Amino acid sequence: MVLVMNNNWLKKNTFHYSEFKNIDRLVEEKTKKKLSIALCLPTLNEEKTIAKEILIMKSELMTHHQLLDELIVIDSGSTDNTRKIAGDYGAKVYRANDILPRLEVFKGKGENLWKALYVTNSDIIVYLDADIKNIHHRFVYALVGPLLLFDDIKFCKAFYDRPIAVGKSKIRPTGGGRVTELVIRPMLSLFFPELTQIMQPLSGEYAGFREIFEKIPFPIGYGVETSMLLDIHEKWGLDVIAQVDLDRRIHRNQDTKALGRMAFVILKTFCNRIEKLGLININQDLFNEMIQYNLVKNEYQPDILKIEGVERPPIVEIAEYREKFKIKDLKKSSPDYKQ
Amino acid sequence: MDTYIDKLPSFVEAIKSIKETIIANIVFIGQVPSPTFKEKRRTAIFMERLSEARVDECTTDGYRNPIGIIRGTSKTKPPIFIVAHLDTHFPRDVDHNFTVKEDTITGAGIMDNSVGIGVLLSLPEIFRKLDLCFESDIVLAGVIQSIGKGNLRGIRHLLKTWATPIRGAVCIEGGELGRLNYYSDGMIRAEIDCNISTTNAWEQRFRPNAILILNEVINHILKLKLPQRPRSRVILGKISGGYKHGIVAYNAKLGFEIQSDSDRMVKTIYNDIQDIISDISHENAVGLTMKTISNLKPSKLRYNHPLIKSTIAVMEKLDIKPVSEPSESELSIFLSRKIPALTLGITCGRNYHLENAGMEIEPMFKGIAQIIGVIMAIDNGACDE
Numbered sequence: 001m002v003l004v005m006n007n008n009w010l011k012k013n014t015f016h017y018s019e020f021k022n023i024d025r026l027v028e029e030k031t032k033k034k035l036s037i038a039l040c041l042p043t044l045n046e047e048k049t050i051a052k053e054i055l056i057m058k059s060e061l062m063t064h065h066q067l068l069d070e071l072i073v074i075d076s077g078s079t080d081n082t083r084k085i086a087g088d089y090g091a092k093v094y095r096a097n098d099i100l101p102r103l104e105v106f107k108g109k110g111e112n113l114w115k116a117l118y119v120t121n122s123d124i125i126v127y128l129d130a131d132i133k134n135i136h137h138r139f140v141y142a143l144v145g146p147l148l149l150f151d152d153i154k155f156c157k158a159f160y161d162r163p164i165a166v167g168k169s170k171i172r173p174t175g176g177g178r179v180t181e182l183v184i185r186p187m188l189s190l191f192f193p194e195l196t197q198i199m200q201p202l203s204g205e206y207a208g209f210r211e212i213f214e215k216i217p218f219p220i221g222y223g224v225e226t227s228m229l230l231d232i233h234e235k236w237g238l239d240v241i242a243q244v245d246l247d248r249r250i251h252r253n254q255d256t257k258a259l260g261r262m263a264f265v266i267l268k269t270f271c272n273r274i275e276k277l278g279l280i281n282i283n284q285d286l287f288n289e290m291i292q293y294n295l296v297k298n299e300y301q302p303d304i305l306k307i308e309g310v311e312r313p314p315i316v317e318i319a320e321y322r323e324k325f326k327i328k329d330l331k332k333s334s335p336d337y338k339q
Numbered sequence: 340m341d342t343y344i345d346k347l348p349s350f351v352e353a354i355k356s357i358k359e360t361i362i363a364n365i366v367f368i369g370q371v372p373s374p375t376f377k378e379k380r381r382t383a384i385f386m387e388r389l390s391e392a393r394v395d396e397c398t399t400d401g402y403r404n405p406i407g408i409i410r411g412t413s414k415t416k417p418p419i420f421i422v423a424h425l426d427t428h429f430p431r432d433v434d435h436n437f438t439v440k441e442d443t444i445t446g447a448g449i450m451d452n453s454v455g456i457g458v459l460l461s462l463p464e465i466f467r468k469l470d471l472c473f474e475s476d477i478v479l480a481g482v483i484q485s486i487g488k489g490n491l492r493g494i495r496h497l498l499k500t501w502a503t504p505i506r507g508a509v510c511i512e513g514g515e516l517g518r519l520n521y522y523s524d525g526m527i528r529a530e531i532d533c534n535i536s537t538t539n540a541w542e543q544r545f546r547p548n549a550i551l552i553l554n555e556v557i558n559h560i561l562k563l564k565l566p567q568r569p570r571s572r573v574i575l576g577k578i579s580g581g582y583k584h585g586i587v588a589y590n591a592k593l594g595f596e597i598q599s600d601s602d603r604m605v606k607t608i609y610n611d612i613q614d615i616i617s618d619i620s621h622e623n624a625v626g627l628t629m630k631t632i633s634n635l636k637p638s639k640l641r642y643n644h645p646l647i648k649s650t651i652a653v654m655e656k657l658d659i660k661p662v663s664e665p666s667e668s669e670l671s672i673f674l675s676r677k678i679p680a681l682t683l684g685i686t687c688g689r690n691y692h693l694e695n696a697g698m699e700i701e702p703m704f705k706g707i708a709q710i711i712g713v714i715m716a717i718d719n720g721a722c723d724e
Contacts, residue, residue: 051439052366059363064391085441090359133436134370 010197013146013153013242017138020145020244023065029148030067037144038070038122041091042112046130047080053128053135054089060137067141070120073130074099074112082130094119100320106310109204110224114312117213118321124148125213129204132249139246143207146242154240155208155232159199160249183263184226187270191279192230194238201229202266205246212236214316221307222262223269230273257292261305264290268309343715347656350469350708357461357468361707362439362700364388364460369446369453370435375426375489379403382425385460385481392463394479402496405481409463411718413474419717420478420508420680421462421710422494422669423455424485428692445697450513450688454698456481458685458707459511465707473718475506482669490528490633494669498676507646507722508680509713510669513698514691516706517659518684520666521647522639523674524570525602527609527631528594531556531616533580534626535589547623549591550580556593556627559615563608569601571608594632598667602636635667638674646679646713649721653712657705679722683710 020026030037039057043050054071061067073086073093087093097105099115113127124147126140139158146153180202188195195201202225216231218224232241254262274280290305315321322328354361367388373381382405389407390397396408405425411418427448429435437446437453444454459479466472482493498505512518533549533556557575565571573595580591597608613629620627640647654661666682673680685706688698 047440048438051441052437055359055439056363056366059359063357063360081441088441133434136367 007197009194009238013239014197014199014245015142015146015242016245017142017145017247020142020149021138023061023067023141026141026145026148027065027067030144033148035124035148036069036122037067037124037126038072038116038120039068039126039128039140040113040116040120041071041073041086041128041130042076042109042116043073043078043082043086043130044076044109045078045080045082047078047082047085049131049133049135050082051085051089053130053132054086054091056135056137057140058090061140067144068126070122072116072120074116074119076107076109076112100318102320103318106220106312108220108224109222110218111220111312113224114218114220114315117210117315118318118324123210124207125210126207127205132205134248139205139249140207142244142246143205146244147207147209150242152239153242154212154236156206156242156244157198157200157229158203158205158246158249159243160203160246179259179263179266183266184270187267191274192233195229195233197238198229198241198243199245200243201225205249208232212240214321215314217314218312219265219269220310220312222265223309226266226269227273227311230270234277257303260292261290261307264305265307265309268307272309343712343719344652344656347653347708347712350711351657351704353468354465354707354711355704357464358700358704360464361458361461361703362444365444365449365454365457366437366439368456368460369437369449372429372431372433372435373425373427373448374430375484375486377431378425378483381456382481382483385425385456388460389463389479392460394463400497401500402483402493404483404493404497406497407463407479409466409473409477409479411473411475411477416475416718417504417506418476418478419473419506419714420480420673420678421459421511421714422480422482422508423459423511424452424493424669425456425481425483426485426489427451427453428486429694433694442700443697444700445695447694447696449696449698450691451486451696452511452513454513454685454688454703455511458703458710461707462710465711469711471711471715473714475718477714485669488632491635491669491672494672498672498678505673505676505678507717508669508673508678509710509717510673510680510682511710512668512682512684514684514686514688515662516684516686516702516709517654517662518682519647519650519654519661519663520668520670520682521642521644521650521663521680522600522665523635523637523667523671524598524600524665525605525637526599526633526635526667526671527597527605528633529597529609529612529629529631531593531595531612531627531629533591534628535587536626546587546589547625548587549625550588552619552623552625552627553578553580553591553593555619555623556615559619560595560612563611565608566604569599569604571597571599571601571604573597573608573612596667598665600637600665635671636675638671640674640679640681644679645721645724646681646717649716649719650681650683650713653709653716656712657709659705659709679717681713683713685710 385405394407395410429447484492577594581588686703
């Protein structure tokens with residue numbers, strides 16, 4: 001089967017960060033539209049990078065320009081100084097477990113992002129990974145730019161070159177994106193070729209309107225980016241999505257085993273989604289364990305990681321959320337962006 | 340005079356209240372690699388940040404030193420210069436991304452001199468925060484081609500082509516807090532190059548070893564009798580050479596500085612080393628050459644110069660203990676042009692010239708208050724005698 005793809009999206013909805021460099025204009029648009037913006041940084045032991053992210057965003061986008069209204073950190077239980085440092089540099093810091101305590105506790109990035117919807121009040125939420133070594137405020141203003149300047153865009157994702165830090169002080173110019181190229185892109189090509197136009201579907205930097213995020217489920221772990229993309233595409237179509245080239249993002253290099261575990265979660269999320277959409281029929285329950293092997297004293301020993309694949313429902317279905325945001329009638333608040 | 344001195348302790352807290360802006364400037368400028376002669380990208384960021392800081396003028400001189408000017412209230416008072424060098428010791432491929440923690444910032448070049456440049460860029464915002472304006476124009480200059488083979492070209496050019504008189508100057512260095520440099524030794528910075536030419540691999544085996552030749556040069560330099568007055572010394576600072584472990588080295592290089600508070604003594608020692616080189620070169624029939632990289636004449640302010648007296652008062656008010664040593668830097672060029680100037684350090688640090696250099700954040704606020712105090716002293720006439 002060959003799909004004739006509409007390449008207009010790529011031209012129309014792909015931006016470069018430099019197009020949004022005029023931050024004053026973004027602030028003006030934000031004020032005119034009476035919108036507010038929150039930045040959420042999910043963390044787990046990020047003491048090396050968290051301070052820099054917070055102070056740069058605070059200095060550039062809260063003090064010099066009033067683009068951001070909230071800056072929060074949601075922590076999964078760091079054992080280093082992440083929470084203290086984040087608080088010292090002026091972020092509002094939450095432990096994920098303390099938010100919505102009535103609910104069962106889970107640990108994962110997706111859990112933090114989902115709970116951020118409850119503790120923030122803003123109309124637009126920006127999510128950034130907290131391990132960006134070369135953080136710059138363009139990571140935020142470029143992601144909110146399309147949301148503020150183009151009325152039809154509701155969700156914006158980052159892409160970039162991905163040099164990786166190797167060793168203590170050297171940077172390798174190319175590399176990374178292995179899970180994207182080896183796992184998610186082949187899957188998208190097979191089932192959603194339109195979505196292959198998104199350069200880095202797994203990037204951890206994105207922004208969107210609350211009205212979108214509150215209506216989609218959030219897997220608690222690594223699968224959150226995959227499910228988010230598929231759900232937004234399914235519910236509102238490709239035209240509400242934009243992508244922005246952020247130029248360069250330096251991140252920690254992960255070993256192949258860690259990437260394998262990430263790939264497992266992403267594949268599982270993907271399989272669940274495509275089955276739910278009726279695109280495939282899986283005749284058995286998928287297993288929950290990623291099995292890898294280590295050579296220990298000349299013997300191969302299995303290294304098993306159990307991943308439950310728990311998913312949080314759309315937060316708008318949570319009573320506390322509806323109460324906080326005074327949402328009574330779910331149907332009324334559901335926008336229909338499909339043309 | 341006492342009025343501004345008394346305000347200084349309260350400045351520290353006010354400066355601290357905009358620590359995000361100051362650290363953001365240090366990070367933005369310091370993460371851009373800027374080896375000597377390749378400062379273009381850092382210059383661009385410097386200009387961008389200054390222009391965002393809304394200085395009255397932002398430009399580069401004919402040598403591409405970036406400059407920002409904050410206009411003063413007087414049309415007649417000459418400008419006050421605040422300078423920091425833009426170049427660092429690290430090549431481009433070294434990771435320049437900094438790690439910021441509660442009390443420290445770590446990364447290549449942070450102490451020499453990214454913190455200095457970052458603070459320089461923050462001054463417009465700090466002046467606004469402290470509600471300060473000056474009679475003199477304040478010229479904020481990031482100077483290029485300063486260290487090593489840069490030979491202070493940036494500052495030399497800037498001052499050579501600056502058309503009007505200059506009231507006084509403060510040179511900012513990352514560390515160490517308490518540093519008070521107001522005199523420069525005479526100095527010659529030079530390199531000795533040993534090259535053993537060979538025409539084929541067989542011949543190479545029986546030629547002298549360039550490293551051993553340099554070793555002989557070093558031994559002879561160490562035998563030189565250097566006087567205690569005028570205070571003089573030879574610093575052997577850099578050495579490199581050879582190709583691989585099992586091959587006799589056919590090239591080697593020694594970098595050194597002769598420093599003395601007497602220009603004549605610098606020249607005498609230089610001539611002595613030149614004689615050593617000629618002798619060893621002749622004896623061993625090897626190519627041995629000495630090349631001068633930089634040459635500075637000694638220059639100083641009197642210890643009882645009002646600028647030094649005011650600076651010591653500023654430091655004492657802030658509980659900073661002044662430590663005076665000679666400094667061969669931008670300071671030398673100001674002093675050689677009879678412009679009252681000094682060099683101050685901003686904070687405490689470690690591993691200055693290693694990739695894991697680190698600075699302490701807390702002392703920096705005092706270091707900045709000290710710079711503000713000295714600018715106020717100059718603006719109050721400390722350099723007008």
